[in-house]
Amino acid sequence: MAETHSPARRPTWREWLTDTEPASRGQARLGRAYLAWRSFTGNPLAMVGLFIVVGLVLVAIFADVLATHSPIAGGDLRTERLKPPSAEFWLGTDHQARDIYSRLVHGSRLTLMVVMLVAVIAMPVGLIVGTVAGYVGGWVDAVLMRVTDIFLAFPRLILALAFVAALGPGIENAIIAIAITSWPPYARIARAETLTIRKSDFIAAVRLQGASTARIIARHVMPLCMSSVIVRVTLDMAGIILIAAGLGFLGLGAQPPSPEWGAMIAAGRQHIIDFWWVATMPGIAIFIVSLGFNLLGDGLRDVLDPKAAK
Amino acid sequence: MALTDTAGGGRTRALLSVSGAFARFAFMVAATIVGLLAVTFFIGRIVPIDPVLAVVGDRAPAHVYARVREEMGLHLPLWQQFWIYVRDVLHGDLGTSVLTSRPVLDDIARYFPATLELATLGTVFGALFGVPLGVLAAVHRGGLVDQVVRVVGLVGYSAPIFWLGLLGLLVFYSQLGWVSGPGRLDVTYEYMLQPVTGMVLIDSALGGDWAVFKNAVSHIALPTALLAFFSMAYISRMTRSFMLNELSQEYILTARVKGVSERRIIWRHALRNAVVPLITVIALSYANLLEGSVLTETVFAWPGLGRYITNSLQNADMSAVLGGTLVIGVVFVAINTVSDLLYRLFDPRTR
Secondary structure, three states, X not given: OHHXXXXXXXXXXXXXXXXXXXXXXXXXXXXXXXXXXXXXXXXXXXXXXXXXXXXXXHHHHOHHHHOOOOOOOOOOOOOOOOOOOOOOOOOOEOOOOXXXXXXXXHHHHHHHHHHHHHHHHHHHHHHHHHHHHHHHOHHHHHHHHHXXXXXXXXXXXXXXXXXXXXXXXXXXXXXXXXXXXXXXXXXXXXHHHHHHHOOOHHHHHHHHOOOOHHXXXXXXXXXXXXXXXXXXXXXXXXXXHHHHHHHHHOOOOXXXXXXXXXXXXXXXXXXXXXXXXXXXXXXXXXXXXXXXXXXXXXXXXXXXXXXXXX | OHXXXXXXXXXXXXXXXXXXXXXXXXXXXXXXXXXXXXXXXXXXXXXXXXXXXXXXXXXXOHHHHHHHHHHOOOOOOHHHHXXXXXXXXXXXXXXXXOOXXXXXXXXXXHHHHHHHHHHHHHXXXXXXXXXXXXXXXXXXXXXXXXXXXXXXHHHHHXXXXXXXXXXXXXXXXXXXXXXXXXXXXXXXXXXXXXXXXXXXXXXXXXXXXXXXXXXXXXXXXXXXXXXXXXXXXXHHHHHHHHHHHHHOOHHHHHHHHOOOOHHHHHHHHHHHHHHHXXXXXXXXXXXXXXXXXXXXXXXXXXXXXXXXXXXXXXXXXXXXXXXXXXXXXXXXHHHHHHHHHHHHHHOHHHO
């Protein structure tokens, strides 16, 4: 204990990070991130979620290494069709003698792609619509929010279905359709956050310094809305995966022979009574990954948005 | 005297503000419906199939093509086409299904009761189990029920509904034989049923034919249980958080200090206040089940609106798809509107 009093001692990393009087912006930011990380790692369920999501990313990256067979080309149709799980085929084979494990491993790429692209398309749209509506107000707000409400009024899956029906089946169109149905809640949240900060003194100060509306929204309002929107997007990702799988199940998402998990369940559907593993295995994969995103989202919410945590 | 005066004035003012709020409300609902129409109209326009070619075939001479195009109103400006579309829809004309060659509205009227029956039963059972579970989870926080609610919630939010449906068929129909398989009735019973409402349980009960009713129950049990599970996952989780919120309020403390029994505090004081936001949650869950019908009805071969839409989709029958989409959208808006109105009715703070 005596050392702590000696002024010459260099502070440990932990002390530097948790310093109540940070010397620079960088130190303050890192300190906050460190505290958030500590509170996140203190939540075992959130860590399970993080573990699953990181696992998904790793499997997607190393799919070629992890897969034991080709995900597309089947084996011998006479001897290797609809085989139960074994040492050779870890999760069994499907009706075209393809190794289900290898297909699941490669399918993780499709799942990850859907989730990331939907987030990349829908999040900025929601953020821009919400912050502009909230900050500018007046009739702009009225019009933008009405449009948002109309999209919210539509059931998501049905709307995505109708869009895919019009655009034609396929994974790209499924992603576009899901993104179109995803942004409204983000806009709602961003607007609510914007309304709470638009009258703050710091916004007034920036405006007095001559900042344009666009600059205020982009540089000062949006960053403050980010954390709640990110939490919402993470919580939404399980839903996005489920909708994509649902579209795949109905034959409207990724087309055969691509190893999309929902389409794999659809293919195993006719064999469910006699060859249970064909439809069951992809369902387990979807379940685990959605669970991971749900747990991660809950954990992030507890850390980033303590108000909503209760 | 003075007291009644202010009360009277307050009432007039309240009445005025209510009628103003109602006008705004009606306008918002109307705007949403027009928006829905615009979306379905827009989707109908971006279909990469030329509707004229679909009618005349690709061998038709140019003047026939032009005449049909004119007859279909496709030469008019877009806003005029939209106006015609809105007018037709308001007259109940959703087009004709290519697949069944009947008006889409007739088809929907035929298939919708089956969907309604399933979603209603699912929501009723979901609420019946979900609300008490949520209350108990909030009261015994961290206890066994709380853990159950948490796990049910996580599974309900993470598992694909069509996959659980398939597993349910595998276990309870194929392995255990507790329930009947896909469809609404066994084939032998199918023709004994007099369709009145289109809901199989009500129709068989009305006909007084208990053999048919029993068969219908054995068919509807599994899809109902599945929908009820998903509904319960959502309702119990929300009930828990509303109850936790209420139980931390000061009026609960006051009631405790006054010596009100714990049971009365939970079920009479706290739950009564939690019921108001719960109405919205239950309505939302109901709307979600109607939407989820697209997937569940495919799994259980249930002859409802969801399966009608997916069947039409697979046959590129766009007027049927868009008609079904529009009807589900309108029902969605209607449910939300009713739950909003109920909210205003039950929550004195919104008056």
